[in-house]
Amino acid sequence: MNWPRPNQISHRTWHVWRRNYSVYKQNWKISFIPPLLEPMFYILAFGLGLAVMIGDIELGGRLIPYTTFIAPALVAVAIMQNAFFETTFNSFVRMYYQKTFDALLTTPLNLEEVILGEMLWAATKSLIATVLMTVVLTLFGLISYPGALLLIPLALLGGLFFASVGMICTALVPGIEMFNLPIFLGITPMFLFSGTFFPLANLPAWAQQVAWWLPLTHLVALVRAGTLQMLDASLWLSVLYLALSTAFLVPLAIALMLRRIVR
Amino acid sequence: MAILKVDNLRKHYGKLAAVDGISFAVQRGECFGLLGPNGAGKTTTIRMLYGYTPRDAGILTLFDLDIDRDLRAIKRRIGICQQEDSLDPDLTVRQNLVGFARYFDIKKSEAEDRADELLHFFALENRAKDNIRILSGGLKRRLMLARALVNSPDLLILDEPTTGLDPQSRQLLWDKLAELKAQGLTTLLTTHYMEEAERLCDRLVIVDHGHILIEGRPKALVRQQIGHSVLEITDPDAAVRDFLAAENCRVEDLGKRILVYLDDGDDLFLRLTREVRAEGCTLRPATLEDLFLKLTGRELRE
Numbered sequence: 030m031n032w033p034r035p036n037q038i039s040h041r042t043w044h045v046w047r048r049n050y051s052v053y054k055q056n057w058k059i060s061f062i063p064p065l066l067e068p069m070f071y072i073l074a075f076g077l078g079l080a081v082m083i084g085d086i087e088l089g090g091r092l093i094p095y096t097t098f099i100a101p102a103l104v105a106v107a108i109m110q111n112a113f114f115e116t117t118f119n120s121f122v123r124m125y126y127q128k129t130f131d132a133l134l135t136t137p138l139n140l141e142e143v144i145l146g147e148m149l150w151a152a153t154k155s156l157i158a159t160v161l162m163t164v165v166l167t168l169f170g171l172i173s174y175p176g177a178l179l180l181i182p183l184a185l186l187g188g189l190f191f192a193s194v195g196m197i198c199t200a201l202v203p204g205i206e207m208f209n210l211p212i213f214l215g216i217t218p219m220f221l222f223s224g225t226f227f228p229l230a231n232l233p234a235w236a237q238q239v240a241w242w243l244p245l246t247h248l249v250a251l252v253r254a255g256t257l258q259m260l261d262a263s264l265w266l267s268v269l270y271l272a273l274s275t276a277f278l279v280p281l282a283i284a285l286m287l288r289r290i291v292r
Numbered sequence: 293m294a295i296l297k298v299d300n301l302r303k304h305y306g307k308l309a310a311v312d313g314i315s316f317a318v319q320r321g322e323c324f325g326l327l328g329p330n331g332a333g334k335t336t337t338i339r340m341l342y343g344y345t346p347r348d349a350g351i352l353t354l355f356d357l358d359i360d361r362d363l364r365a366i367k368r369r370i371g372i373c374q375q376e377d378s379l380d381p382d383l384t385v386r387q388n389l390v391g392f393a394r395y396f397d398i399k400k401s402e403a404e405d406r407a408d409e410l411l412h413f414f415a416l417e418n419r420a421k422d423n424i425r426i427l428s429g430g431l432k433r434r435l436m437l438a439r440a441l442v443n444s445p446d447l448l449i450l451d452e453p454t455t456g457l458d459p460q461s462r463q464l465l466w467d468k469l470a471e472l473k474a475q476g477l478t479t480l481l482t483t484h485y486m487e488e489a490e491r492l493c494d495r496l497v498i499v500d501h502g503h504i505l506i507e508g509r510p511k512a513l514v515r516q517q518i519g520h521s522v523l524e525i526t527d528p529d530a531a532v533r534d535f536l537a538a539e540n541c542r543v544e545d546l547g548k549r550i551l552v553y554l555d556d557g558d559d560l561f562l563r564l565t566r567e568v569r570a571e572g573c574t575l576r577p578a579t580l581e582d583l584f585l586k587l588t589g590r591e592l593r594e
């Protein structure tokens with residue numbers, strides 16, 4: 030396998046990013062709706078419907094309303110989904126059906142830059158969704174400042190992590206319908222079992238250990254620590270987990286895409 | 293000066309030798325044709341020229357730069373119109389051009405001027421704001437060609453630019469290519485239309501199974517290899533065959549059809565139609581298609 034080298038990456042990577050950004054800008058009115066509406070749906074359903082049955086949740090010695098507990102998890106899930114869906118379905122369509130990558134390769138761009146540009150764009154989509162959701166959640170009074178400012182670097186880090194995971198899927202699937210598999214086996218379980226809707230402590234010990242390895246667990250923990258301003262030293266482990274795996278998965282995604290496309 | 297030098301280029305896919313030792317050179321200002329049946333290795337050759345497909349062996353030199361050392365500098369100076377449509381369906385016609393210029397680090401204002409110039413040149417102005425998805429095949433092809441020119445390339449590489457076009461669009465593209473050539477643009481062209489190659493190409497190669505079968509100027513090649521004219525006889529009978537057997541001429545018997553390659557004069561044709569039969573006999577000028585079929589055979593490919 031051919032691993033990408035840093036000297037293959039130039040400023041042209043941003044041209045790929047710009048291409049996706051300019052398409053996104055054209056439909057921003059539609060693109061903005063999900064990150065604005067989705068948290069409202071959840072807050073209404075869980076906050077009005079479920080929270081009254083559950084009451085407060087104890088976290089790090091503090092009692093926290095259930096709605097406040099899930100709000101940061103919704104942001105973490107959005108970070109995951111925006112990046113993952115961008116580098117799976119959307120990148121696959123550009124690569125396979127629209128031949129966008131083929132066209133780009135007739136210009137001075139190389140494939141390493143194309144793939145990295147796609148992943149950076151996916152991380153940007155996570156960031157945009159995070160900012161929009163944060164605005165909504167702030168209006169509901171569910172987020173504290175300045176801790177919430179941590180969401181910006183977290184959205185980029187988590188976005189890049191899940192973008193590379195998605196790109197790896199794109200490099201491996203034979204056809205677009207196969208994305209159902211990683212979604213069913215990865216994204217959906219993570220959505221449910223990463224300390225999103227209930228504290229991990231509620232799980233049996235073995236399941237807690239499994240859940241600890243889920244990347245979304247760490248992203249949820251970090252985002253929640255930011256929005257609730259409950260920072261502690263153990264979070265460095267989560268930062269390390271995401272940073273190190275991203276540093277490995279991004280070049281891996283590029284290498285696998287090269288293996289798929291270069292013939 | 294050679295703009296492009298291809299030396300002993302090779303590419304294998306498993307056991308298949310898609311390109312099996314191809315060498316040729318394209319001179320400045322020339323239109324060079326790369327002809328061959330389906331699967332001959334034309335697209336594979338072209339893909340290696342811009343580093344899309346890694347080659348197994350061979351030396352590629354463009355603008356006196358080695359492709360391994362200076363790929364980016366080379367790609368900046370070539371325009372490529374791929375065989376498959378790769379326009380950006382998320383963008384309009386004009387945005388396709390302006391956006392593409394960005395990949396060459398062309399400034400926005402310059403890119404917009406260039407886009408308008410090209411829209412005008414290819415008579416696409418009225419469609420500037422249209423979405424790609426609603427364009428007809430001919431318009432898409434025109435836009436692909438326009439896009440290959442946004443960086444004002446020194447070498448234009450066209451992989452079947454006119455396939456699937458109606459006669460009107462093809463004529464328009466031919467005119468445009470002739471105009472570009474008059475401006476001094478060097479072009480490498482693949483096509484399945486022999487008429488197109490005869491018209492546009494100064495020199496050409498015919499490739500089959502990854503090998504070059506012949507190289508030269510189209511008219512001269514036809515003269516040398518086929519002759520001046522071709523006598524075609526449909527549904528030949530024994531009388532016709534006997535008549536031809538007695539003549540000293542080059543005959544290709546296809547069963548239901550006989551081709552006779554003639555060097556000059558219509559003497560044989562006149563005698564045949566007068567003495568044996570006139571029905572089903574036609575005399576026509578020899579074409580590149582005759583040469584192509586003679587060299588690559590008549591069986592169907594792929």
Ligand SMILES: Nc1ncnc2c1ncn2[C@@H]1O[C@H](COP(=O)(O)OP(=O)(O)OP(=O)(O)O)[C@@H](O)[C@H]1O
Nearest residue numbers: 292305310328329330331332333334335336337375
């Ligand atoms: N990625 C690939 N993997 C395996 N075989 C390939 C690949 N690309 C091309 N080939 C094979 O290499 C041969 C040459 O293909 P190529 O596309 O270069 O032909 P071509 O001359 O452009 O044909 P056409 O006129 O149909 O476009 C064909 O037999 C083709 O099937």
Ligand SMILES: [Mg+2]
Nearest residue numbers: 334335336375
């Ligand atoms: Mg081809």
